[in-house]
Amino acid sequence: MKRVHCNLEFCVNCHLCEVYCTLAHSPYNDLVAAFKGGAHPEPARLFVEERRPASFAVQCRHCDDPYCVTSCLTGALYKEESSGRVLYLQGKCIGCGTCLVACPYGAIKRRMKPDGHFTIVKCDLCPDRTRPACVEACPNLALKYEEREQMNP
């Protein structure tokens, strides 16, 4: 399947992938509104980690045999057969955080819902777009969305 691959050599640590991920998952079309429109902006589904000089965008690898899915207590997480994406059902998630611990990449984050309960956020590969928003936002071609032999970059 096509995945987002980050090139460690050319990631410039700008975090624009995170910014545009937020925009893509927010109800607004405008960046300022996406961050300042509501009480809580949508969190980014990928995270840039840095140890200078290097930096690297971490996001769900949509593993062939995902630990998170195996570990999920309620069956909220699942692997969509048709696309290969690892997705979750908000309604089923109880925010226990088991998947956070199970994921070897640390690609899942927990967030609080307006009702005070926890749930998770993770990359969904932007199902409504031809190319994920992060890939389009990358100013240095460090992120590529393509089919590769290797799952990891």
Add this chain to the structure above:
Amino acid sequence: MPRSLMQPEFLVQRDKERCIECKTCVRQCGFGVHEYEEARGVLVSNDSECVSCRRCVVFCPTGALQIKKNEAYRENSYWTEDRLRDLRRQAEFGGTLLTGMGCDRTYPIYFDHILLNASQVTNPPIDPLREPIETRVYIGRRPEKPVPASASGCGIPLTGMPMQVSAEVPAAVSAEMPCEMPKGAATVELGEMAKGPTTVESGEMATEMPPAVKLEIPVIFSAMSFGSISKNAILSIARAAASLGTMFNTGEGGMHRDLEPYKDHMIVQVASGRFGVDPSYLNAGRIIEIKIGQGAKPGIGGHLPGEKVGEEIALTRGIPRGSDAISPAPHHDIYSIEDLRQLIYTAKEATEYRKPVSVKIAAVHNVAAIASGAARAGADIIAVDGLRGGTGAAPKMIRDNVGLPIELAISAVDRRLRREGLREKVFLIAGGGIRCSADLAKIICLGADAAYIGTAALLALGCHLCHKCYTGNCSWGIATQNPYLTRRINPELGSQRLINLLTAWSHELKEIMGAMGINAIESLRGNRLQLRGVGLPENELRELEIKQAGEAM
């Protein structure tokens, strides 16, 4: 020192309404201007460090940032802001003022006082989309006279040898020339080179030409060394040169091993520091360039401080890690044209006369005589670098006050070489201030065979002309060796930008030539009838050898 009298040169303005506190600016500024104060949870900027490289402006996703000039000094029309600032700085810190890139002062720009011609009715224009227009040129020495191939060494014209038979040689025949041509010369097709003299020897035709290299477009990337710019910037340029069918120049820093795949498009430079120079280096490229001077700092050598000489640079330059890389002002073995001749022929001997040798000189007041001397000394190519030429570091007073605009310099060199019967023997490259395809066309009309571009190429890679190359903090990842910054140039993307730029220039050049009714660079070169001056006094028109706008052919 008591309180400093220096004021910030620029002011950073952040629109709080638009800022989303993503901190991209904090991470992108190479000069550490922006900071996120954890305690107060606010973004602050230290204006006095800002150099207006605009990395933050370009990268801020919401357009929240603006950089404004700070009107801190009370200037007048004589004591301008930069004069006041420089004076204050020196009063406070002493020392030579340093700067980077090219001269930015308000000298006349002759390019902007020259208009191009176009054909109407009597000599119809050519449509480049329908008819071929040739932008190809061959860089190297042109043969003086037909030479029997066996009588001369390869590529050394022996004057006065009796000519046997001269004829246009068909491409197929020329492939059998007895003289050995450069091996692995991907862009030199023997057939195409064989426009030169032909001899018949024991019943077989033989053609000999001095070594030459084909350029698909008369634009070459000028010398920028590994050290002055990052490896990724050089790789971008090298890749673009290979893809465009032109050349790039290693600069004086030696050849990084990663440039191996681009050797067929490489000019290797030999400067006064002789960094990384050995027989394999000389033989690695297609052309050897002896650098005498640089337009940005004529008469001044180079100095790459030891802090920047890391492992890679040390290896490439062949010097110890951490040692200052100093290029003396003169070549210590060149004090005359005769000495220059020795070095030129040393280079030729070392490469068995298979490589054209170029001599690069800065445009100074006596440039025409020096170029003439270089031509006589055996240079196959002469590169003249004008006042606006860039640099990684130069004393500001030299950069801004020494030299000649390239338009005047090329005109003078071309005239002198023509008068002395030398022009047809050498290939003339003009560098230092070519900004667009119209400048390119104009400089060719003024006598150049091709142009060097350096600043224009860096601009394509992202440079914003902040003139702070010498600090090594280039936010755009170009003039720096800091690994946090150099990764900002991805050669895949960088080379594409350069290819786009020169492809566009090539189209435009063809449009310009087509409009003139000219279909080959050969017919454009030195064609001053296509130029007219506007707003230039008579003596400048005379220097440029062009007519006043309004005067007919």
